[in-house]
Amino acid sequence: MTVEEFRLPDVGEGVAEGELVTWLVAPGDRVEEDQPVAEVETDKALVEVPSSYDGVVEELFVEEGEMVPVGDVIISFRVDEDGDAGEATAESDAGATASEAAAGDDEADTTEPDDEADAIEADATETEPATPSGRTFAPPSARRLARELGVDIAAVDGSGPGGRIGEADVRAHAEGGADAGADGPSVGSASDAPDPKPAPTPTDVGSGGRTSAVKKRDAGGADSETGAADAASAASDAPDPAARETTLATPATRKVARELGVDVDDVPTDDTRDGEAFVTGEDVRAYAEALESEAGAVDAPADAPDPKPVDVSGSADAAAAGGTGPSAAEPSAPGAADETVPYRGVRRTIGKQMERSVYTAPHVTHHDTAEVDALVEARAELKPQAEAEDVKLTYMPFVMKAIVAGLKEFPSLNSELREDDEEIVLKGDYNLGIAVATDAGLMVPVVEDVDEKGLFELADEVNDLAARARERELAPAEMKGGTFSITNFGAIGGEYATPIINYPETAILGLGAIEERPVVRDGEVVAAPTLPLSLSIDHRVIDGAEAAAFANTVMEHLEHPLLLLTL
């Protein structure tokens, strides 16, 4: 029996991360190969992630709603090779004595009896660098970490061969020397929000300034006559930090640890992988809970550490200045009545796309109204025929055809500006994107080669794409390759709008509702069906006159639908 980890697979072209929306399985569930285990929402699509194993779900590493980079472990399966699925679970509760004993040794190695806060400030010569020249041997990654944490690397004790300094050594040093209450800052996770809770401080038993888990025994032992004894006894049933030097854990587990302010090296476990201790998210949570209940037992507020939030941004300035307070630029905290809605997945993609379009292309919107008596008649005439062929005929295919007529006459509206190459590409295809409102947000599926398709064929295709867009069943490829877009806001209501171009396209036509409106004919105001049009263009590429002329051609084809036959 083995436990297999399963990583979030590449779920689509160029998709780097996805939001894990729903788990379809829970630990203990038996799954078969190819059975969907989770729903993941990427930039534009909701996809089901199938298992690649037969087995029993061992652990879920990601919370619902979490963003997961492609390649991160999301779930592990217990894969049975000899059919026995149940036996190994009980072992993990067995006593942690062995690891504790080992932990004791480690402490002796990595702990300096002197107050390290002093050592940092002291001249480098006092800290006995590993070499006579004062040079420190550490890989670039550890040196960078030291700068991030504001640690003088010359003062760090290396635990590697010959005193080589690893990242763990730098962290241990930073924790030992840092302000009380500041748990080891997590590194490289600028995107994580600072932990709002004060980090659990299991080791602060009254000796002041000592916070590192590694420090605990020294603090309690050496200072026992100075009144630390009762504190030590109060802490006696607290979990002992394992204080390993290295620990295997998945990125998700490490994240949980960071969020809970727990060092994975301190989390007790009997589980190993390849001979290294292996810690799961459950272990971390259990340990964190144990710590918290202990922190409650010790009279925490009395010598409560500075309630400074831990700076996890890794900013050198902040670290160097010792200032870890919240920055002035922080967004205001939501009020009690406010609701926060995550800005990611489809919502964020739409937002970014809109932002890019508006900030890149200077928009101008041209408005006009087509009088569409003839179009209404034409559709009414074709409708029975369409129904006989099981096609739901809307006005959309007519509009699409009319647009193609306009684009053929004015190719600059069917274009893309490639600024870097200093060229405008006039597209040879007529692929029209149709904006569709869905529960998750705006989707723009693309109908390809509109010029080559008949009205009924277009009607079918639009209906199918729109329906599938609403069901979130579109493949990413079905939303690519558009050369011009249409937005039918009139379907919901309204006459005119200022549509935003589906960048890098250069134009978009918005359709108002077809309704009877007053028009003037032969000096009389009469009621007639009209179609308000709102055409937004990228003014870098298209001049206003061109836009107006294009709109005229489109209107002409809508007002005289027989012209569509000439295409």
Next chain:
Amino acid sequence: MVVGDIATGTEVLVIGAGPGGYVAAIRAAQEGLDTTLVEKDAYGGACLNRGCIPSKALITGSGLAHEAGNAESMGIHADPAVDMGKMVEWKDGVVDRLTGGVEKLCKANGVNLIEGTASFVDEHTARVAHGGEGQGSESIEFEHAIVATGSRPIQIPGFDFAEDHVWSSADALAADSVPDRLGIVGGGYIGMELATTYAKLGADVTVVEMLDDILDPYEDDVKRIVRERAEELGVEFHFGEGASEWSEGADGGYLLHTETEAGEESTYGVDKVLVAVGRQPVTDGLDLENAGIETDDRGFIETDDRTRSAVEHVHAVGDVAGDPMLAHAASKEGIVAAEVIAGEPAALDQQAIPAAVFTDPEIGTVGLTEDEAEAEGFDPVVGEMPFNASGRAMTTGHTEGFVRLVADDETGFVLGAQIVGPEASELIAEAALAIEMGATLEDVAATVHTHPTLAEAVMEAAENARGQAIHTLNR
């Protein structure tokens, strides 16, 4: 197009698009900073246009021709004819591809490129005179500046690069024919690389050097191997002599006059004189004083370990910031400058910067020599592997040289490496990684190396230092 002075603003202004400047600009743009890069003539700087890349192209070309004509022992009989014009044309093609690539990379990363010459107006403003007549200028307000203006060959009195027969290294890399006789003033790495190249192309090369050996900073055994090989190729050396002047010779060529410290004069018949006595920083026209920056007595801008000049928001990287004047050092400094500006905890904290000389054979060095290690207070242990014990070296026909590793005896940390021999410029990378990572001799020795390769010599040298070499006698 725009005549007159228009004002724009940028977060980061980078002056000079060489390997320091363009790398800094790209990283700054990657950090999300609005970045403007000003270049006055050629993207890629001296490195791509007049230095590293063109010289390596000609070194490869001349080496290939020479190799093919001198492989009788392998049973190859050939007498290659070299069309120098064509070789230079090929070299130019390589350069164009690379410089075009630099420009594209900058654009793709969102760097604003401006062609022109920048000078400081005050601490936060620079004026850029656009290239070409009547093109106007613009003022650019910047929050941070990175000066990366590089260096140019030093000219010596009596030898004006404007003269046709007086070459700078740039001229030597753009020649359309091979001179019959080439005099080279300076036996440093540039002089030696070009001496080797032109000797292989058939020129009679004479090197005049003031010191008593070539390649000043290198150890004697390294120098000797390169010098002896150059002599084999027909290069004549005159040490302890300085070039004083040139005069026209009776044969239509020129005479290169030299003088020893004692006043003894000599003359050598030449057709061209290459002056390669070093490079000096380019800061003229920058009006650094307007930004409050002074240069040191050699003209360099002094910087700290975060590449900042005395005026903190103005950084300097590359040759203009002083030694080591190496393209890869410039690039590293450029990255650090951009990251520091972006607020990242970057610093020039590398343990060592490797260096390579593309002579025949090549030299690659990194970190400390045995003497330097001793001077720094280490108790150094040294291990060597001569290439004449390397099977792969024998099969290339080049067995001169060795790999030497210097390490701390007590801890085993690798401190330095000196490699002279085939592909030394490539082999040095492994030693650089070992030093940077804090690897020990044991780490290097225990890393399995591919057989049969030249790189095995690095492993063997580490084993030799530990007294456990298999293929050489342990010291």
